[in-house]
Amino acid sequence: MNITDDIISIKGVGEKTATCFHKLNIFNIRDLIFHIPRSFTLYEGPVIPTPSDNGETKAVRVYFKMNSFSSVKKGHLNISHVTAVCNGKNIYLSIFNMPYLKKQLKTDREYVIRGTLEVGKQGAFSMLQPAIFTYEQYEEIAGTLLPQYPLVKGLTNAAVTKAVRQVIDAIDIPDDGLIGDTDFASALRSIHFPQDMDSFIGARKRIVFHEFVSFLLQMRSDNNTGNIAFNEMMVETAQTTRLLEALPYKLTGAQQKCWADILKDMTSGKCMNRMIQGDVGSGKTIIAFLALILNASNAHQGCLMAPTEVLAKQHFENLCELNDRFGIGLKPVLLLGSMSAKAKNESYKEIENGEHDVIIGTHAVFQKKVIYKDLTLVITDEQHRFGVKQRESIIEKGDCVHLMVMSATPIPRSLAMIVYGDTSISVINEMPVNRIPIKNAVVGRGYRRKAYEFINDEIKKGNQAYVICPQVEEGEDSDLENVVDYAAKLEQELGPAINIAFLHGKMSTDMKNRIMSEFKDGNIDVLVSTTVIEVGIDVKNATVMLIENAERFGLAQLHQLRGRVGRGDKQSYCIFMTAKEDEKTNERLNVLKSTNDGFKIADEDLRLRGPGDLFGIRQSGEFGFLIGDIYNDADVLREADLYVQNIMKPENSDELARVNERLNDTCFNTVDFRSI
Ligand code: ADP
Ligand code: MG
Secondary structure: OOOOOEHHHOOOOOHHHHHHHHHOOOOEHHHHHOOOOOEEEEOOOOOOOOHHHOOOEEEEEEEEEEEEEEEEEEOOEEEEEEEEEEOOEEEEEEEEOOOOHHHHOOOOOOEEEEEEEEEOOOOOEEEEOOEEEEHHHHHHHOOOEEEEOOOOOOOOHHHHHHHHHHHHOOOOOOOOOOOOOOOHHHHHHHHHOOOOHHHHHHHHHHHHHHHHHHHHHHHHHHOOOOOOEOOOOOOOOHHHHHHHHHOOOOOOHHHHHHHHHHHHHHOOOEOOEEEEEEOOOOOOHHHHHHHHHHHHHOOOEEEEEOOOHHHHHHHHHHHHHHHHHOOOOOOEEEEOOOOOHHHHHHHHHHHHOOOOOEEEEOHHHHOOOOOOOOEEEEEEEOOOOOOHHHHHHHHHHOOOOEEEEEEOOOOOHHHHHHHHOOOEEEEEOOOOOOOOOOEEEEEEHHHHHHHHHHHHHHHHOOOEEEEEOOEOOOOOOOOOOEHHHHHHHHHHHHOOOOOEEEEOOOOOHHHHHHHHHHHHOOOOOEEEEOOOOOOOOOOOOEEEEEEOOHHHOOHHHHHHHHOOOOOOOOOOEEEEEEOOOOHHHHHHHHHHHHOOOHHHHHHHHHHHOOHHHOOOOOOOHHHOOOOOOOOOOHHHHHHHHHHHHHHOOHHHHHHHHHHHHHHOOOOOOOOOHHHO
């Protein structure tokens, strides 16, 4: 068996299962072994239940009182009730659709039941739908960690586990050549089937180290845009100063400083390579516009790329409005993938002839067909960086290009210096003064009804709401709310007068665009979404954000989500709803209540997150890591940085060559960070 063999070559994987695997981007055995469990189930030793176990998952050794067994039918559901006894104390069980247990379970045998223990007001124990094992069966699995994989409909966890178990020991996994306590192959094996939590954590760290080292090596070997001279010096012009005087507001101190950085870069005679980090709502757009105006008034072309059509349109409309109102004299054009071929061709011609000096659009602006007459400035919005390949393709379009990346992710400075290497960073860490601060609440699920009433009231006032759920559809983790079912449930709760739609990353781009514009136009009252809703989207009318399973998100991410409300002149609200009401969760979430400063929040996130949050929702997925998360794994990132710095020293060139060669092994090349 070979690492590049098709998934279908695994015993037990047929056409149908293979199609499911494809949906998870698993095509061959390598893809499968890099499909990392998202959590584990531990079959812990049985306990004698106590009232303090309320709400906890417990295994309990019991006998069944079979004469208590009864079943009733409710619609499609058959519900059985049976009493189990542990140490003389009754536990009342409810079980769905398994009436046959009446015949299978024996009074004189010992069993282990495992499930969420509920303790009633009078102290009675009960369990809903526990897993039932014979005592002997349980003995066998007790103490082991069972992997829980990301799934799609039609694929069970058991099927994935079985497939992985079959190949993981049978195939030859090469070593990555990085020095460490564990070799890569052992780490990969034990990340699927760890002996205990500690060995999982160790294995995970080792793989994250591998990822970070590959990333940093790729980045640093190609970063050569540093000191490229600009053909012709740009000069400061009157247009930008005039606009700044005419604007109805004064730039904040942080915006002024950021603009000064850019002005200095662009008139320095060298290529700018700058990242603008500013919290949501800190006013990055006007800075981009100023740069575009400076560029245009030096008689060059500049383009602004947004990640989605909705955002590109928003920018275009805002720029046109400024342009007309203040007579700036720009000749902007909008370029979207969804435009008709005729319209696009028209625009291409005009761009090539130099009839436009500002081009705003989505990825369409980088298409091969777009030939610029004189491109000298490229700005991307809501990006974390320019991938090296992207940079190369841009530089092909113009000899000398100033690059500017705008991001709302406030990455702590210590990490940013590692991740961004030679990119200069400007930080906008100050909010415009006219904002009404968002009111925040951290609540348990018991508050849900009230939250719905609240949303209802806001909608009656003509406002709109967002609801964020962590997953797309039922399947991966039944403890988490999912967008599809949630939207249906909410429809019933709120009634037909309220328009509800949902949005998630598995939808087509077209569909996503349509729904976002409908929401923007006010035709949708409540948008139930995963985290795909845009960072930059500006729907001033949205005043409520309800985030379900808030405990599973990183603080920085929650903060970004919250930034979608509070953008207009109305009071806005953010409700963080958690399924876990312990002290640690509360401490973390309360950080969001105490401050609105994204950088502070990111720092706290670093401090408060620990190995316990390994299974939270990843927040820096934008960098393309499989499992690494620059926040959660900040310590590993620092280690990787030191390692890479060391092997890049001239005296270690042999070592560098050896590591590069190992990392170029097809087994590891799952991610080309240069194209991200
Ligand atoms: P982001 O940084 O999230 O992209 P935007 O650029 O969309 O933020 O700005 C959010 C809103 O704040 C816009 O409506 C913009 O016009 C306004 N704005 C920007 N700078 C200022 C300022 N200095 N004072 C007042 N309002 C501002
Ligand atoms: Mg923005």
